[in-house]
Amino acid sequence: MTPSPACVLTDIEGTTTAIAFxxxxxxxxxxxxxxxxxxxxxxxxxxxxxxxxxxxxxxxxxxxxxxxxxxxxxxxxxxxxxxxxxxxxxxxxDGRLLGHLWPDVAPSLRAWAAAGTRLAVYSSGSVEAQRLLFGHSEAGDLVPLFAGFFDTRVGGKRDAASYAAIAGALGLPAGEVLFLSDVPEELDAAAAAMMRTCQLVRAADGTAPSGRHPEAPDFPAVARRFGLPFPA
Known part of the structure; x- marks a missing residue:
């Protein structure tokens, strides 16, 4: 049986958060x-x-x-x-803005972190913007759950070298990292760097499945597929 990933690396738009946000x-x-x-x-x-x-x-x-x-x-x-x-x-x-998260995201992230799975973010939005969204989210401050935040300063999201660099920064073999994204080309690059991959195909975002990667409609389905824990 394939062990569950040591780290989940997640995209934001289309993955944790509505594209329309x-x-x-x-x-x-x-x-x-x-x-x-x-x-x-x-x-x-x-x-x-x-x-x-x-x-x-x-x-x-x-x-x-x-x-x-x-x-x-x-x-x-x-x-x-x-x-x-x-x-x-x-x-x-001042509370006029709250970072949008799909309802399944925060409970799953909390369960994964509590079980010892490391969490990280890789988004084209700046690290500062990532921290604002997760720090002032509809589900509260989730920043403490994450071991790392990465943006395009580490490289392009469709460049395999970026994912190799992130794995190195996390101190993990790439094969122990699971990358979640809605964009097939990003997943292709992560797979080329030997990361495990899963495409989030959220109906509300109109994501088209690529057929090239494992797929999940939400984070609980990711948990089922990759042996991660469920929220209590």
């Missing part, structure tokens, strides 16, 4: 809160530096107008991403 909750929140945040914090050194970067990136355009234009375009512009992160941080801190 970023588009339907986080982005509209940042847009609605932008003016109030800049009115309150525009003179803070960090915010002032970001606004200076906005002026450099959009010369001749009023910074707030440039930021709103970038938001409407879903532009991947560094000063916009930095400012959105600060707005979200403020929203999480």
């Amino acid at each position: 970023v588009k339907d909750t986080l982005f509209p929140f940042a847009q609605a809160a932008l003016d109030g945040f800049l009115d309150a914090h525009g003179d803070d050194p960090t915010v002032a530096a970001i606004l200076a970067d906005v002026r450099d990136a959009a010369p001749g355009e009023e910074p707030r107008a440039a930021l709103r234009r970038w938001m409407a375009e879903d532009a991947k512009v560094t000063p916009l991403k930095a400012l959105q992160g600060l707005v979200w941080q403020a929203g999480y801190a």
Whole structure:
């Protein structure tokens, strides 16, 4: 019988969290809160530096107008991403925002951690954003459950070397790590690095099964498939 994994490495969007959470909750929140945040914090050194970067990136355009234009375009512009992160941080801190998790996620994570399975996150969102989501989640502060948080600073999510680097950072053979994601190409890369894999196929997210990896509709199904414990 194959032993249960020593570590579960999980993606966020489409795996622990609805894909729509970023588009339907986080982005509209940042847009609605932008003016109030800049009115309150525009003179803070960090915010002032970001606004200076906005002026450099959009010369001749009023910074707030440039930021709103970038938001409407879903532009991947560094000063916009930095400012959105600060707005979200403020929203999480005062309770206006809660990180979305599917209802099966937190009980499963707690059961796995209590049984000695190590937990880690690998997402294209920054480590800081990951910590905010899990630290201010609908199920409470889950950050203490995790042994590590990884973002694309370790490498691309479709690059096998990234998964080898994560296994090394965790001090585990790659074969003892189970990677959970909804994206087949990410799972392909993890499998190429010798990690075990499982595709989360959540009906509410419209995920299409690839047929290339074990599949599960939720975390309890992952537990059944890989010999992990269930919540009490």
